[in-house]
Amino acid sequence: MSMKAPRGTVDILPKDAAKWQYAENKIKNVCDRFHYKEIRTPIFEHTEVFQRGVGDSTDIVQKEMYTFEDRGGRSLTLRPEGTASVSRAFVENKLFGDPNQPVKLYYFAQMFRYERPQKGRMRQLNQFGVEVLGSADPAVDAEVIDLAMTVYKELGLTSLKLVINSLGDKESRDNHRQALVNHFEPYKEELCSDCQKRLSQNPLRVLDCKKDRDHPTMKTAPSILDYLNEASKTYFEQVQAYLTLMNIDFVVDPNLVRGLDYYNHTAFEIMSEADGFGAITTLAGGGRYNGLIEDLGGPETPGIGFGMGFERLLMALEAENVAIPIDNSLDCFVVATGSSEVEKEATRLVHELRTNGIQVDRDYQGRKMKAQFKAADRYQAKYVLVLGEEEIEKQVVNLKEMETGEQMELPLNRLIEELSERLLGGK
Template sequence: MKINSVKGMNDVLPTAEGDSVAFNGRLWERAEAVFRDVMRRYAFDEVRTPIVEEAQLFSRAVGEATDIVGKEMYTFEDRSGKKLLALRPEGTAGAVRAYIEHGLPMRDPVQRWWYFGSMFRHERQQKHRYRQFYQVGVELFGVAQPEADAEVLSLCNAILVDLGLEGIELRLNSLGDEQCRPAYLELLSAFLRERREQLCPECRDRLERNPLRVLDCKNEGCQAVVADAPASHEHLCAPCSEHFARVRASVDRLGIKYRLDKNLVRGLDYYTRTSFEFLASALGSAQQTAVCGGGRYDGLVKQLGGADTPAIGFGMGVERICALLAQQGVPAHAPALFLAIGDEAAREEVLALATEARSKGLAAEADFRGGKIARQLGRADKRGARFAVVIGGNELASRRAKLKDMRGGEETEVALDELVAEVARRVGG
């Protein structure tokens, strides 16, 4: 019986193309290389937290009233039946749990972390929205100053620039804090209640539980209503207003363009003050154009049992990044040297030469199936090899072989003992 993958959970393969090209492993490798390089330059350290956590971690951190916890989280009881576990739907809660559990607020409250891994949400599968999806995320703990917000925005922007992605717009907002947000929520709730009948059924429910979420609704009727809603960044207390002004000034100084978006609230309850998204119109639907989103969550560490610790972070969708990269074309992973087997006696020599090439940093491939030389060289051409060589009985006897340039077709006789060095010289040149 044939068994297929679970709906909404995708394989990443080097052969993926067409509608599945966002899951081409070569694009993922390119993206991850940029992630790692930028994180190194910004002095962020990699962390890896479990995929499975106690479900209450997310209900407390993300919010009971959010769609993530209420509708989308994969939960299950452990074997003892005493704990409810969950596949992580996002990365921040687990990072905060680890930060607290390992006593870091007492040892060194300033931690600069990043991670790359899979998240899970049981939602309606559609393009750019999957049930298993991957995020690269950043969490900066222990720094309250607005320059940290700008630094995180700069880091995210650096990733997009280094990937060569264009046409991506940064949107900024401030949600205030525990001092000014309650008054704003009252103002917003009063505005929405007057227009309750114009809201979709889901937003009428949100109005009572979490009115901020109405601002994020993609229903056209609700969008028309909130177009005139009061803006949170225009109803900030003095400290929050100053913080946001300094964030904007720093972003301006860095030359990063942005647009204020009063409806930008994000989908998680833990955000305070700065919130942001990077949107790519090339992804299509307005519901699926965010390639990165995040903000400040100064109260979350304390909420989960730690010390009062400021923090800011973001999550970036890897599938969406790779969908944008695919528009530039899939990079080739071509071997520098392809070794074809002329006869059975050459197998050990071919293996030794391939191993020597790899030890020198060259990508090398050998076709150990052997067989017709034309077929083997056809594979070398298909693989995009830079050079190819056939090793058989004559080559073993003379200790010389013809190195073929697969681009121009020229052949050069080279001693087997100098073959790898010659390929390295030509590739380097």
């Protein structure tokens, strides 16, 4: 029996969790300014949600999903991505009827994909994502990209590259699809087995293949940009114009297709160009998915969103040497020695301090006073409160400021007022 974490999973220990919390709080602040609301969906869904929402021909559905049958014989799948789950919730809870449209949502969620674990890509991964449902305005595409770029910039990243493309509307995609089939068909036997299947199921995804990316036909493959109809061209031009107005630099890459079936029109990725980040540079990716809501049983509803890997975000911060300001100090540490009456008073005092908004801890190991002071040092306590038999008798406490060494004796009934003034500015 193995007592280690399963392959592709990691424990996030307290020293690292503080970094996650810092990043999450920064992201929540950005989402609040952009007026996006949080949604939380189940960690597993009926398998059909992902088969219909993500696409049967995708690697996620065919190779990477953790699917199981419950005791009722229902096929369930651990969530491999966020868009299908959010879209299902949008349909089931009739959010399309909300008078405030479009519906702007964000989420923090754990995803599960069975793939070869590597740095920044785990089998249990953590993701921040955004979905906007109910608007086909190209300004929304630009806003979603702006939100993602704002998150990275406010966290301190500078070595970023935004790549965009248009996959066009259905007419444009159908024309491009046929051109891809005509282009690759003569070389079908030279392609990997997955691409041979993709050529009939979804030829656009041949361009996204990691195994065949160096095949000569990839360089000469028809560009989707050459098959955009006038409406799709105009849409893409508007997205680019809005990004330019926002002073957001971007590169148009006609080979950017993304790996999921539901994308159309705008597709984008944000990459790290930091030295030493690694070969896989993508930090976030997303795009427009008009038609997905209808596939899940809802009314015609345009949508756009992105997913941002948290593990890769932290890797990028490390690669750019961005210092995360984590305060590990403790407001107060109570040092108590003596009888059970001292212990009782220490317990009461700790509770009262916490109730009044002061961060406090105490010794629970029965250690001597010297060892308790050492513990206060390790916790980087700003103040130490000393309670003993004499203090209990006099109804006072000794307050020591650790940085200066200054000590003073305070009546117990004045302690909250004094500490509040020192630590909370009297609040």
